[in-house]
Amino acid sequence: MNFKHIAGAVALLGIASAAGAQDMVVKIGHSGPLSGAQAFSGKDNENGARLAIEELNAKPITVAGRKIKFELLSEDDQGDPKSGVAVAQKLLDAGVRYVVGPYNSGVAIPASRTYHDAGALVATVASNPKLTQQGYQGLFRVNASDTQLGSKMALYAANALHLKNVAVIDDRTAFGQGLADEFTKQAKASGMTVAGHEFTNDKAFDFTAILTKLKAKKVEAIFFGGYAPQGAPMVRQMKQLGINAKLLGGDTICTAEMGKLAGDAAGDNVLCSQGGAILDKAASGPAFKAKYKQRFKQDADVYAASYYDAVQLYAQAMQKVNSTDPLKVGVAVAAGSYQGVAGTYAFDTHGDMKQSPVTIFTFKHGQLTPITSY
Template identity: 45%
Template sequence: MAASASQARASNVVMIGYAGALTGPQAHLGKDVEHGIELAIDEINASHPVIAGVPTTFKLDAEDDAGDPRIATLIAQRFIDSNVNAVIGHQSSGTSIAVARLYAAANIAEITPSATNPQFTQLGYRTTFRVIANDNFLGTAMSRYLIDTMHARRVAVIDDRSAYGQGLADVFVDATRRAGGTIVAREYTTDKTVDFSSALTLFKDKRPDAIFFGGVDAQAGPMLRQMKKLGVAVPLLGGDGLCTHELPQLAGDALAGNLYCADGGLSLAAMPGGPSFDQRFQARYGQHVQLYAPYAYDAMMAVYHAVVQTQSAQPAKIVDALRHVEFQGVTGQVAFDNAGDLRISAATISTFKERKKMTLLEIKR
């Protein structure tokens, strides 16, 4: 009997759930998050953690929600039923918002490295946390760059009607109008669309100084190609979903000098632990960071710090401890305000030069 109890203690496991788009056009972003969590767990386990005197192993249960809130809801319930200790994710804003009430009811922490819609942490749940800047910051930063640096005033706007894309576009539109800019047209598409010729033809007739797209790289690439084909010779602006390592391949020669985007943090090179993380990531996976992996790593480390701090992996104690976690992460200082957002956040305005991402401006608050 004593041997059995000893074996049970020796095999103590902290299970982390993650859900994101692991298939489909956004799979490179979903896998990027998964890889960031995996790298953190590998390093945590290599340190042979002991929690409350018990040797402990951290494990990841990664599930494909395809960016679909309906699938995400089923996965969230599965995580709850299987007694995961914490959840990192979900990847997208729409899925994260859709499942937040379920995790709140179960008192399980949901800490996203990539969902930027402000609504996520405004739902009133103690269980929601975010380790990346939200769209209020990103949309405003992009608007200020448009007005103050690019000296543009007339902008056309299109978004994919997702919680992320439409939310970001709404913030950008409001900030641009407050700054004295003019929205000459606004159109809508979906996150599955690849033909934007109708909207772009309309925009061309309106003669904007720039086009803002609320969406991700899988659509931005084809959009840039079609802009070039139709002779829409203005820059395309967007949020972090456009700032990926994959975009040059998706856009081809239509990318050069034609895109400006806002990341929800510092550039990888400027992150306190960014260069070292990039080296470890490439050594582990043989590929570059797409976008969210450093934030996913820090999200996992936040959970680990909470477990160490409270010396317990009980979900409710992790939730309580996350409110007091404070540490220097790869991306910067990680500490949460009362809503679950970062106390200190940053944004980076970037473009692409010779198919490589180049920082133009970094903003902290």
């Protein structure tokens, strides 16, 4: 046996492992609806996170003297609470301690407990106010809450559109119900009459009975707390029934998919509120949109920039504390401020953004068109 050769091989292995030790792998988990009717949103969010990770790995950044290699682990939670909790456990078992998502409030609320118990950080656009009222450290909402989205849509309806008589439909999801409740509260406070509140679900496609009931009440607008796959047939059926009321909604009908599914039924009769300033007017907004389109051969949708920012936010905090320990990074995120593409990320004690502008959009030729931000 040639001990010289063995010793040489061992030495070479030592060099290889030392070289490998220079790179530290940090796994970023993504949980979102990658199948089903909301897959377009889940994929858009995933792409935003992927773009950030690819840019960070191209630099790369250094923490505690070691280069960081980010890896994206993306899982389909199907927009379902039970699946979301199972996905959370799967990501945690794979060593993930930094999460972007879940997208749906109904998924984020139960899954956030699983992430919290494991000491993982979560950055989500899920907008139900109850999410951040759980008191979990390390949970950050990187967008406006339902309180802001629903109430500012109601303020716009009252102050800019001068509406007096409105109705509400919600899909009974944690998101849809929360959003509708906030709209209703502000609508009444602004002097509008809420003539009816009807309910559906996030699998429905026929709203004729509900809409016929509201038509009789001569409402000027219907606020829908729900998602584009239901919002689009709803606005088409409003047109078919000769209902001239406007359809109002939150960020989930502020999507290219809404314009695509609704066709010529969606124009200036549809208005929606979306967290964040107008991307075209943001300092780095146009550059982000161009990079996204070049990489994915399609336009960025509602929250791609927020997911991109969330990953960059984590990376900046790691550099700040010179550590990848989520506890230390979470403290830095909570105390700091990060200027991203979609806004400035500074958080209150609940994990909500201190300032989150809301933009009101409408549709022109099937395309989302911003009206105003406030």
